[in-house]
Amino acid sequence: MDNSIKNRFPIFVARPGLVYLDSGATALKPDTAIEAVSGYYRDLSANVGRGLYRTAEETSARFETVRERAARFVGADPEEIVFTRNTTEGINLLEYSLADRVTEGDVIVVTALEHHSNFLPWKRLAKRSGTELRIVPFDIEGRLNPDSLREHIDGRTKIFAFSAVSNVLGSVNDVTALIRAAKAINPGIITVVDAAQAAGHMAVDAREWDCDFLALSGHKMYGPTGVGLLYGKTALLRTLEPYQVGGGMILDSTSETPVYMDAPQRFEAGTPDIAAVLGLEAAIGFVEEIGTDAIHSHEIALATKAAKRLTETFGDSIRILGPATRENGIISFTMDGIHPHDIAQVLGERDICIRAGEHCASPLHRELGIPASARASFSVYNTETDIDRLIEGLKGAVNLFKK
Amino acid sequence: MSSLYQAIILDHSRHPRNRGHLDHPTRHSEAKNQTCGDSLSADLLIRDGIIEDIRFEGEGCAISQASASLLSEAVKGKPVAAALDMNTDDILALLGVELSPNRLKCALLSLETLKKALTTDKITA
Numbered sequence: 001m002d003n004s005i006k007n008r009f010p011i012f013v014a015r016p017g018l019v020y021l022d023s024g025a026t027a028l029k030p031d032t033a034i035e036a037v038s039g040y041y042r043d044l045s046a047n048v049g050r051g052l053y054r055t056a057e058e059t060s061a062r063f064e065t066v067r068e069r070a071a072r073f074v075g076a077d078p079e080e081i082v083f084t085r086n087t088t089e090g091i092n093l094l095e096y097s098l099a100d101r102v103t104e105g106d107v108i109v110v111t112a113l114e115h116h117s118n119f120l121p122w123k124r125l126a127k128r129s130g131t132e133l134r135i136v137p138f139d140i141e142g143r144l145n146p147d148s149l150r151e152h153i154d155g156r157t158k159i160f161a162f163s164a165v166s167n168v169l170g171s172v173n174d175v176t177a178l179i180r181a182a183k184a185i186n187p188g189i190i191t192v193v194d195a196a197q198a199a200g201h202m203a204v205d206a207r208e209w210d211c212d213f214l215a216l217s218g219h220k221m222y223g224p225t226g227v228g229l230l231y232g233k234t235a236l237l238r239t240l241e242p243y244q245v246g247g248g249m250i251l252d253s254t255s256e257t258p259v260y261m262d263a264p265q266r267f268e269a270g271t272p273d274i275a276a277v278l279g280l281e282a283a284i285g286f287v288e289e290i291g292t293d294a295i296h297s298h299e300i301a302l303a304t305k306a307a308k309r310l311t312e313t314f315g316d317s318i319r320i321l322g323p324a325t326r327e328n329g330i331i332s333f334t335m336d337g338i339h340p341h342d343i344a345q346v347l348g349e350r351d352i353c354i355r356a357g358e359h360c361a362s363p364l365h366r367e368l369g370i371p372a373s374a375r376a377s378f379s380v381y382n383t384e385t386d387i388d389r390l391i392e393g394l395k396g397a398v399n400l401f402k403k
Numbered sequence: 404m405s406s407l408y409q410a411i412i413l414d415h416s417r418h419p420r421n422r423g424h425l426d427h428p429t430r431h432s433e434a435k436n437q438t439c440g441d442s443l444s445a446d447l448l449i450r451d452g453i454i455e456d457i458r459f460e461g462e463g464c465a466i467s468q469a470s471a472s473l474l475s476e477a478v479k480g481k482p483v484a485a486a487l488d489m490n491t492d493d494i495l496a497l498l499g500v501e502l503s504p505n506r507l508k509c510a511l512l513s514l515e516t517l518k519k520a521l522t523t524d525k526i527t528a
Contacts (some may be wrong), residue, residue, distance in 0.1 A: 325478035371440025
């Protein structure tokens with residue numbers, strides 16, 4: 001990948017020295033996504049689904065075009081796509097709307113890999129409904145083993161929620177195999193995939209995965225903040241209770257029992273973040289233009305090189321977490337004698353942006369027996385120069401803290 | 404040169420004072436920063452309302468550990484009431500730096516641990 005990709009990201013004009021290695025938290029935005037957001041406010045600025053004037057009609061039409069485009073992007077049909085705020089909201093929606101599917105004595109299964117957004121909703125649902133919450137461990141390389149699901153999933157298991165990619169370890173799960181294994185044990189199980197770290201960095205295909213639900217965030221795939229997608233299989237989505245009620249999702253509000261619109265509109269009460277949705281379309285366009293395969297291999301190549309350099313430079317004093325070989329742009333590590341927060345702070349003072357802490361994944365860190373880790377996540381706009389700067393910055397940290 | 408990691412912070416994080424445990428503490432407490440996993444424990448020896456001796460033990464970033472070290476020196480030999488009066492500004496003055504809200508939590512863990520120990524029940528041997 002050459003500099004022409006990096007040039008698509010205006011932030012590097014304002015901050016030419018920026019080494020952005022925190023795409024796992026949020027990805028930078030290409031010019032087209034930024035322009036789509038400001039273009040909406042500048043040229044349209046109307047609400048969706050209501051007005052009979054030109055800007056309103058155009059806004060509504062474009063909004064639904066994005067749904068079609070987003071559906072194709074994740075291998076789904078438009079009526080299976082709900083616009084949410086982010087992955088967290090998508091999963092909270094499911095927690096609320098699936099509540100009537102679980103009763104005392106049932107089981108909900110999650111994994112030790114999960115980000116809090118795909119852990120806490122299920123923990124709360126389990127507590128509320130008196131169901132048992134089981135946690136599937138990950139293997140030594142940070143992946144979930146389809147063959148070991150039988151130890152956790154049984155006939156009483158109603159929901160199985162897991163992430164396609166670990167936001168800490170960068171391990172990539174075989175989603176298709178996991179869902180097949182879960183359904184083989186219990187055909188009625190509802191499967192939920194957290195695709196937040198996968199979308200925009202590798203192929204996401206709801207049809208191929210055969211998941212019942214899938215949630216992702218637009219901002220992690222070069223789109224604006226404030227928009228996410230929830231995919232749900234039509235047959236299931238249509239039977240769910242709405243998460244929020246209000247405008248834009250109702251057919252009859254005056255009868256004793258309100259009549260709601262069909263999915264996906266029944267899950268989209270209130271005015272959505274229209275600008276963000278239009279920005280997401282541009283982000284999808286960007287990803288499709290470069291190609292998920294090309295992005296994925298670029299990220300793997302950089303992370304692999306970074307891992308090699310880290311090991312060569314710091315030897316036994318660095319511990320790289322997760323898989324033996326890089327499976328995407330994420331690389332988390334700990335260093336002897338330097339707390340991850342201090343590493344991130346020293347790098348931050350040099351405009352090198354990494355993340356330190358638990359990365360919203362306490363259960364995972366507990367499982368690994370470490371309080372925190374440092375995470376560098378590479379993406380489409382990163383270059384080998386960024387690796388040089390990372391290594392130099394880390395050398396600086398080691399020098400600063402050596403006793 | 405790093406702006407946050409001034410000599411005093413580096414010195415106290417590399418060579419923390421009053422580190423470890425007391426043989427016969429009269430007060431003990433533990434606190435944890437849930438968001439980053441930093442943890443501290445405090446042992447105090449209090450006689451006639453005076454903090455005669457203090458030890459911190461724990462794990463965490465340079466800021467949290469240096470802050471504990473600096474605080475231990477500041478309160479040793481001081482009245483309990485004076486230690487209870489200490490606030491965020493006092494900790495920042497000890498560290499001699501300004502901190503972002505994220506790192507402030509690291510710096511304040513020591514004070515939280517100390518105050519917890521001061522307000523906890525006396526250990527009866």
